[in-house]
Amino acid sequence: MPRPSMLRRRTALAVGAVATLALAGCTTTASGSSTSQAPIAKDDIVLVASVINTTNPYMASMIQGAQALSKKLDVPLQIVDSEGSSQTEISKIQAILAQGKKVALMVNTVASSDAPTIVNAVKAAGGYVTIYWNKPDNLEPKTSGNKFVSFQKYSGVESGKCNADKLGAALDNKGGVIMLPGVQDSTTSQTRVAGFKAEMKAKYPGVKILEEVPSNWDPQLGFKNTQSMIAKYGDQISGVWAADDAMMLGAIQAFQQKGLAKKVAFASDGLYPPTIKLMQDGDANIVGETFHRGYMAAATGLYTSYLAATGDLKVADMTPAQRDGLFKLSCVSPETLSDYTKWDDDIDGWVDQLVEKGPFDTEPAPLVGQGPEKLPSTD
Numbered sequence: 001m002p003r004p005s006m007l008r009r010r011t012a013l014a015v016g017a018v019a020t021l022a023l024a025g026c027t028t029t030a031s032g033s034s035t036s037q038a039p040i041a042k043d044d045i046v047l048v049a050s051v052i053n054t055t056n057p058y059m060a061s062m063i064q065g066a067q068a069l070s071k072k073l074d075v076p077l078q079i080v081d082s083e084g085s086s087q088t089e090i091s092k093i094q095a096i097l098a099q100g101k102k103v104a105l106m107v108n109t110v111a112s113s114d115a116p117t118i119v120n121a122v123k124a125a126g127g128y129v130t131i132y133w134n135k136p137d138n139l140e141p142k143t144s145g146n147k148f149v150s151f152q153k154y155s156g157v158e159s160g161k162c163n164a165d166k167l168g169a170a171l172d173n174k175g176g177v178i179m180l181p182g183v184q185d186s187t188t189s190q191t192r193v194a195g196f197k198a199e200m201k202a203k204y205p206g207v208k209i210l211e212e213v214p215s216n217w218d219p220q221l222g223f224k225n226t227q228s229m230i231a232k233y234g235d236q237i238s239g240v241w242a243a244d245d246a247m248m249l250g251a252i253q254a255f256q257q258k259g260l261a262k263k264v265a266f267a268s269d270g271l272y273p274p275t276i277k278l279m280q281d282g283d284a285n286i287v288g289e290t291f292h293r294g295y296m297a298a299a300t301g302l303y304t305s306y307l308a309a310t311g312d313l314k315v316a317d318m319t320p321a322q323r324d325g326l327f328k329l330s331c332v333s334p335e336t337l338s339d340y341t342k343w344d345d346d347i348d349g350w351v352d353q354l355v356e357k358g359p360f361d362t363e364p365a366p367l368v369g370q371g372p373e374k375l376p377s378t379d
Contacts, residue, residue, distance in 0.1 A: 039311030040102045050080035050107040056246040057272040058294040065295025068351040086110045103127030104309045106301030109134040111185040123147040128309045130301040133188045141323040146315040149308045154292045154329040160195025162331035163267040166288020168204030170265040175238025179212035180247040192243045198376035215247045222250025239265040245272040252284045291330040291340040304359045326369035
């Protein structure tokens with residue numbers, strides 16, 4: 001198994017951070033790139049995983065991945081439950097930063113606008129942060145110092161396109177669709193919406209989008225909003241798209257109450273465990289899903305920050321894609337479901353592979369592209 005020192009020779013890596021604060025012990029140029037990176041001893045590091053909430057199955061999976069990596073590295077872990085609140089998220093992270101140990105952080109931000117505040121706080125405390133999913137496009141690691149290690153995500157545009165292809169085909173290019181985006185101030189939700197609309201317009205112009213109602217990645221809100229749209233549109237609804245499975249599961253519950261869950265087609269992102277069971281049992285007509293995993297995202301992000309903190313990833317060696325990266329996302333149908341569920345049987349084993357191969361080369365979700373994503377036109 002290659003050690004981190006071998007990873008330095010095998011993989012070119014890079015780290016960045018917002019250039020607004022000077023760091024003690026580091027020299028910073030006018031453009032914000034650091035000229036030194038002092039390693040932090042393992043015993044002085046705490047892993048921190050910050051998630052949007054703990055009710056969403058994807059967030060629960062992120063916690064599993066963080067716990068598995070903590071166990072593998074034998075480094076303590078703290079979990080931040082943001083409770084869907086940017087203020088709670090930021091205050092909890094700041095409290096951990098004040099405890100004394102150097103932080104290697106993975107944060108799934110509640111809103112894109114939270115990212116600069118978090119990066120600045122981690123930078124001032126001498127920690128390292130990898131952001132997953134959401135940040136403003138103008139907050140770029142390549143123009144920053146070495147504390148904002150990496151921005152990582154799976155392509156939202158490709159996710160939306162995958163769902164549109166599956167849903168449009170299942171509806172035979174006709175009928176009405178309701179949409180459940182996530183948080184409006186979320187680049188993840190925005191890119192998925194844009195990908196879905198663009199693909200539907202290009203390939204399935206006979207499908208009409210009836211309404212879209214943001215539902216905050218929350219199954220209960222997805223349920224409530226779907227109930228309202230069922231009351232409004234009735235049998236005009238042929239299909240449902242949601243930006244993630246949590247909201248889709250709420251929508252399915254609303255249709256189950258009407259006895260329609262097998263008659264309306266559903267497509268969404270994430271392939272969560274409850275979704276897998278519904279697809280296996282045939283209790284809902286789920287026609288398309290995307291495969292990526294919370295445990296993979298959290299462990300990859302945390303490991304990237306950890307290696308930067310220990311000095312085993314060198315700032316100057318990182319490629320632009322590794323600093324602002326898109327990881328592989330797969331499109332799943334009911335027929336190919338078993339090809340992907342196999343990865344969930346051994347999370348500890350997958351983390352073993354992550355530590356062996358590094359954060360950018362581990363299947364089934366290696367680094368495949370560079371951000372930021374370009375939104376397709378939906379006009």
